[in-house]
Amino acid sequence: xxxxxxxxxxxxxxxxxxxxxxxxxxxxxxxxxxxxxxxxxxxxxxxxxxxxxxxxxxxxxxxxxxxxxxxxxxxxxxxxxxxxxxxxxxxxxxxxxxxxxxxxxxxxxxxxxxxxxxxxxxxxxxxxxxxxxxxxxxxxxxxxxxxxxxxxxxxxxxxxxxxxxxxxxxxxxxxxxxxxxxxxxxxxxxxxxxxxxxxxxxxxxxxxxxxxxxxxxxxxxxxxxxxxx
Numbered sequence: 001x002x003x004x005x006x007x008x009x010x011x012x013x014x015x016x017x018x019x020x021x022x023x024x025x026x027x028x029x030x031x032x033x034x035x036x037x038x039x040x041x042x043x044x045x046x047x048x049x050x051x052x053x054x055x056x057x058x059x060x061x062x063x064x065x066x067x068x069x070x071x072x073x074x075x076x077x078x079x080x081x082x083x084x085x086x087x088x089x090x091x092x093x094x095x096x097x098x099x100x101x102x103x104x105x106x107x108x109x110x111x112x113x114x115x116x117x118x119x120x121x122x123x124x125x126x127x128x129x130x131x132x133x134x135x136x137x138x139x140x141x142x143x144x145x146x147x148x149x150x151x152x153x154x155x156x157x158x159x160x161x162x163x164x165x166x167x168x169x170x171x172x173x174x175x176x177x178x179x180x181x182x183x184x185x186x187x188x189x190x191x192x193x194x195x196x197x198x199x200x201x202x203x204x205x206x207x208x209x210x211x212x213x214x215x216x217x218x219x220x221x222x223x224x225x226x227x228x229x
């Protein structure tokens with residue numbers, strides 16, 4: 001099996017991705033078994049100034065710094081369980097010492113397979129206001145819709161004030177459920193949980209729409225690649 005490298009941005013999302021790979025290993029590999037996994041975690045405080053400035057080159061340099069550590073540890077490929085980080089994809093691909101899986105391409109493939117045509121996207125303001133999802137999903141004939149007005153601000157605020165710090169409250173769960181309801185009213189047939197912490201707050205039981213869990217979909221794709229080479 002191939003050696004998986006995890007470029008961690010936010011702790012909660014990276015931990016969920018790691019845990020998911022290991023748990024899926026039980027059914028896809030065997031008892032107590034999974035591919036070797038190495039994680040490098042540069043503190044989120046190093047990432048945030050680049051995100052805030054919209055400096056994708058700087059974000060890319062951080063990702064390549066981690067990828068270089070992972071390559072030195074013998075990893076065959078890398079994943080980053082953070083959607084917004086993929087805004088730096090072009091910069092990363094130009095300099096990375098190892099190949100990567102792209103979290104949005106993984107989600108898009110599953111969305112297309114499930115026949116979705118209009119997908120709501122919940123994520124950070126960087127993800128929701130950019131073309132990260134629309135660029136990938138448009139190639140698959142899928143339209144992207146993001147929350148508007150107060151809903152946009154609520155989704156982003158809860159991520160940065162609560163979720164990345166491991167805070168998950170019933171009030172925030174209810175707020176997200178209401179945002180999803182309004183995306184459904186706008187014709188969405190599914191919702192992408194496009195921040196890797198959101199699946200820790202919202203699951204299928206909380207959503208009036210089918211969900212695309214970016215964290216767990218990336219974990220499964222990484223495990224499948226590691227197994228199949």
